[in-house]
Amino acid sequence: MFSASANLTARRFASTRFFRSARAAASRGCRGVRLTAPRARLDVECRPESYSEELAEKIAIARSHFDDVCALPTQTETHESARTEFRMRAEFKVWHDGDRSYYAMSDSDRPKEPVEIADFPMASKKIRELMPALLREVTKTETLRRKLFQANFLTTTTGDAVVSLLYHRQLDDNWEREAEAMRARLGIDIIGRARKQKKVLAKDFVTEKVVVDGREFSYKQLEGSFTQPNAGIAAQMLEWARSVATNDSPDGEGSVDVSTRDLLELYCGNGHFTIALAPLFRKCLATEISKSSVAAAQVNMAANGVDNLVIARLSAEELSDALNGGREYTRLKDINLASYDLSTILVDPPRAGMGDEVSTFCAQFERIIYISCNPETLARDCRVLSKTHDVKRFAVFDQFPYTPHLESGVLLKKR
Template sequence: MTKENETIIKVNQQFPLTIKRLGINGEGVGYFKKKVVFVPGALPGEEVVVEVVKVHPKFSEAIVKKVRKRSPFRVKAPCPVYEQCGGCQLQHLRYDQQLNEKRDILLQAFERHTKFNVEDLDIRETIGMEDPWKYRNKSQFQLREMNGRIVAGLYSLNSHRLISVPECIVQHPATNKVNNAIKQIFEDFKVPVFNEKTKKGIVKTIVTRVGVQTGQVQVVIVTAGEKLPRKEMIAEEIKKRLPEVVSVMQNINPRQTSLVFGEKTLNITGKEFIDEKMNEFTYELSARAFFQLNPEQTVKLYDEVKKATALTGKEKIVDAYCGSGTIGLWLSDGAAEIRGMDIIPESIEDAKKNALKHGIQNAKYETGKAEDILPKWLKQGWSPDVIIVDPPRTGCDSKFLQTLLKIKPKKFIYVSCNPSTLAKDLQAISHMYEVKYIQPLDMFPQTAHVESCSLLVRKEK
């Protein structure tokens, strides 16, 4: 086809479309005259009429105007603000089919970003939840003043329009209760909410985390500056109305950024952490410490990591991007030694405390980047048999992957929350490591997020 008669798609154009798959963000994917069209809310197998809202060089975005043929897996989303909020993407898809589609999202990532023959890859069935609701142990709700009332919620997808979410059905009930009570306390104490346009006001965000097994709740009040008038009185009122809140912290974030937390955290009242239990382990979680948002699925995830390591008691293990040391501690009874690192000092302090509390003497933790610390240990004559990573959505740092290839552990276990960066990272080390299998897990039901645990083994030359 020549450029002269090539199909041009225009904004506001309407046309019929058959949806082939789900995209990585949970949107329907169809092809109009060989051009990719992304349609939020449309499901695989559906025939829809769409209207184009944006045109990009390689794809277009459209909205559903009419569903001509419905998917047999389409259900009514139970959340009243589902379509406005943007926090969930798949409530309108029956849960068992969500699990199938998440496996396919992983498959697509490897098709798009790697040279692997995907038919040869062992991508297993997604491990789901019996009850895929009320699972999130932490909420981060932005605040805004509207018509004299304080509203807490989430930004609508790709916008800065705040959607009020008084009752989020994927959040643990304790976080909903605490958020609503604190909003009322802020109103009662006339606490000024930060206004992004005028740059006036104080409180930006309420972060609430619950220890699901312990019932303990921590509240972090994120402010634009250090000033928080009558904060001791506010904290006392929180404790009076919400006895389950055992920790009230203030985090200062003066920057205009998508990051919720700033660098400085102050204790207002109570403990500086809450406790959470998983199996025989109790973890101390401070305000900025990373901890998985779905404890029930986290147990399954860590058991998958344990299965992949297949420890005999002799192995030296590195837990990179270790957070508060949760994965390493899970494996400690089967390893000769665990060493972990993370760039957040508070996380490393939590990891040390957690190891000490459980009498685990074969664990060592250090603040810093894995790509800096691993070569130092190697020079000291210490090399690991297994390296485990659980990096952020951006994936592994390229320097870390280069370091991995120099150190050459027998096994590399990659816990991923982003199929695209997982695929790219595994492609980068594929000349030295063989992908034995990839096990997807559903850590975030009703959303398009896919967690996975991949086992890689060093190739024998």
């Protein structure tokens, strides 16, 4: 079998040597040197002993994207992850070899060769407990095992769990009976998926509870929809977003009273950021294009007693058009846009970033809170935003330890 540990360890040392040489060149004044993350490949190893070094390398890469764009604060507000058991969701192929079945992932260099995953230390404690238990259950009977090709786990810090089983065949009443019995034994919710089929046993969501600044927030998280994968970091991101909404610096200097002003959020998803920020503002307006995410956000608003937030099912481009006096949108007919005093905008776009059009729209606001899962596109958008705004705070959030990926955030304030 493919030796993940040996290969990944060798690759990590090669990567470290590259970063060191690149940083050394940059320190000698070679401004043409651009630190670049290694290509993401299968990496399931946790390396607590080198965590700090690897994170420092990722931060150097993230900051390097801004070298010829705009000035960043000297201080990087660094939010570290738990070293193990930090992922609340995970997806595995289910591979069958004769009478034996096992979880597998694919290495990008050898995509047709499955890499067996006997354990996944990055996954939450609940996922690690469920992995062998679920495999034992589905391999007891051909009804549950036959043509099963994937298992997706979604869990919470409080032990809530839903598992989706994906099949290359249609699911019948026999499958439903045996899956329900398995669900009862494991104490979880089960979803069966096949082409044009979705069978939900109990429910298709989990409820996460997050304590932020001493207050507990509750979030309905739908199976199949985007959720923050690292719960510990998600809580830190909420705390940071609340902090930058009212402070220009991490030490509390330059405090801003936003209690009489309003917040706009684009790409709000299930209301993750908006609901935590809403208590700080007079009113909030948010947009989200996904119908299921809007429905989840409405549930989350009610669960958290948020009554000063309105969500419009529009794209960021459509709302910016409406706010700038463009066409009238049916989905805004019950929303009085003129009643909002929108001083702060929060954006958490996809990896592709916002682009010039939406960035130009955001430049109208006094304060911009930009959360990004791609520092490179964040820097690209800041090329537009920095024409009118200064970066007051810069933070990184290590959602995905031991990988090249790094979340980041900036607070931009109009000059």
